[in-house]
């Protein structure tokens with residue numbers, strides 16, 4: 443696994459945002475994501491992770507600093523970016539089948555109907571939903587809806603996939619399964635992923651690197667390379683001394699960040 447990005451897809455430089463003048467939500471956040479990397483972003487509650495995500499996705503204009511995707515300043519929603527949100531209940535259209543939901547963004551690309559169908563079928567197979575393609579989102583469990591949202595992102599083949607606490611609303615077993623799905627997709631396709639999470643174990647388990655943010659207004663506190671073998675296992679990897687040491691290091695950094703910012707709420711560890 444890479445420790446330093448060779449060829450940045452995403453460059454965030456001294457990003458600063460104030461929703462109201464003089465009250466920054468983000469102080470100064472800088473990091474890069476190299477091609478094919480999965481970078482986890484972790485920090486205390488309310489530190490500005492969603493603001494950061496929206497700034498990168500071109501969904502809001504930040505106060506100062508730069509965000510570059512493949513060398514281009516982000517001023518609008520980039521075409522080659524996909525997002526998976528926590529709120530799966532609102533990310534799929536309830537009146538469309540799973541297949542139609544997955545295929546929808548492909549209609550905005552210059553690809554033939556046949557390729558749209560092929561990409562959709564492959565993506566659904568990859569997330570284990572081939573047999574549910576004609577169901578509606580409300581006929582699926584939360585975990586299955588999140589699989590459908592991941593399939594939609596996969597079929598689109600984005601240069602950068604942004605995942606904003608995607609598994610925060612599903613049960614523990616489903617969460618583990620979905621984490622392994624993301625890890626498998628990342629390994630197989632080399633998809634570049636920015637993964638925002640409150641969960642320290644999840645950040646380390648999935649990440650090639652972990653970027654730790656301070657409490658609000660956030661700054662980049664530290665970047666940690668995750669030198670664990672690429673093939674990871676929920677039980678065995680988390681029992682290794684390397685994983686346990688990383689978990690302690692990140693937890694201590696978060697505690698330091700919370701203490702510095704005076705925040706009371708802490709992420710799960």
Ligand SMILES: Nc1ncnc2c1ncn2[C@@H]1O[C@H](COP(=O)(O)OP(=O)(O)OP(=O)(O)O)[C@@H](O)[C@H]1O
Pocket residue numbers: 461462467486487488489490491492493494658
């Ligand atoms: N639209 C808004 N208008 C004003 N203030 C906002 C707005 N959105 C967020 N904030 C403030 O900016 C700060 C950062 O919020 P943000 O949602 O980005 O943090 P977060 O790290 O994603 O939070 P959480 O961990 O609770 O999900 C918070 O103090 C929040 O109250």
